[in-house]
Every structure is written in structure tokens, then in C-alpha cells.
Amino acid sequence: MNKQNALATVRKHGPRLLAVIVSIAVVALSGCHKSPHMSISPSAVPNCGAHTQPVSITLQWDATYATDGRVRFWIRDRRADTSTPELWTEQGWKGTMQSGPWMLPGTIISMTDASGEKTLAKVRIGSAPCKQ
Known part of the structure; x- marks a missing residue:
């Protein structure tokens, strides 16, 4: 995939990709207990x-x-x-x-x-x- 195709994919799917990344981060951090x-x-x-x-x-x-x-x-x-x-x-x-x-x-x-x-x-x- 060249740079222009990559940019086009990010523009097209950017909000969805961001939502997936945020969801993964929330799930990963939900196991961290800061409170006793x-x-x-x-x-x-x-x-x-x-x-x-x-x-x-x-x-x-x-x-x-x-x-x-x-x-x-x-x-x-x-x-x-x-x-x-x-x-x-x-x-x-x-x-x-x-x-x-x-x-x-x-x-x-x-x-x-x-x-x-x-x-x-x-x-x-x-x-x-x-x-x-």
C-alpha cells in the first residue's frame, strides 16, 4: 500500500478506526484498579x-x-x-x-x-x- 492509498483509507475509515482504538484502550485499562x-x-x-x-x-x-x-x-x-x-x-x-x-x-x-x-x-x- 502506497502513501496515497494509506491516506485515503484513513480519511475514509478514520472515525471508525479511532473508535476501535479507543475501545481497545478502554478494555485494556479496565483491568487496572487504582483504588484498593x-x-x-x-x-x-x-x-x-x-x-x-x-x-x-x-x-x-x-x-x-x-x-x-x-x-x-x-x-x-x-x-x-x-x-x-x-x-x-x-x-x-x-x-x-x-x-x-x-x-x-x-x-x-x-x-x-x-x-x-x-x-x-x-x-x-x-x-x-x-x-x-
Whole structure:
């Protein structure tokens, strides 16, 4: 393709080509999380009332752009939204870890900066139907 043909193609399809390029850039950048986030797996555990069994969960987080290196995780009792959170662990700004078998439906996990003063993200373990 010579230079004149290339220019003619750009003139003819320029707006469409620009839209495609912008769309590709948006998709590529949508995976970049600048804000801190965390997720748990499983996101919900069976709630069988008095027979509910505690489970282990996997926690994954990324606070790369929100902290200078360390984050703290706090646990709040599922039965008392007003209870004082208890420090679970302090970790690096990004990672994955497994809890012990003590998570119950409704438990709240908060991620804060190293001082514990700024909440960066929060999740609540969901409740699934009992499988009995």
C-alpha cells in the first residue's frame, strides 16, 4: 500500500478506526484498579442457624496505590454491627491468604492502612441456604 492509498483509507475509515482504538484502550485499562479492593472466596457460606459450621475463606486484596506498604485486616462480629473490630492480621499491600475455619455468614472484614485509621475496603461474608 502506497502513501496515497494509506491516506485515503484513513480519511475514509478514520472515525471508525479511532473508535476501535479507543475501545481497545478502554478494555485494556479496565483491568487496572487504582483504588484498593479485596474479594473473598467463597463469597457466601451456608447459614443453618444454630447448626451453622464455621468455614475457611480465601482473601485476596490489592492496595498498591493506596498505601505505603502495609495494610491491616479487621474482623467484626456478624451479630453486632456496632461491635469493635478486632485486628486479624497485618500484611503487605497486595496478596492472598487463607483464614482458619472460623468465618461465619455476616462476618465483616475491613482493610485499613497500617495505622488502622483509614478504611480502604470492606466485605461481608454472605449467607447461603443451608444444605441439610
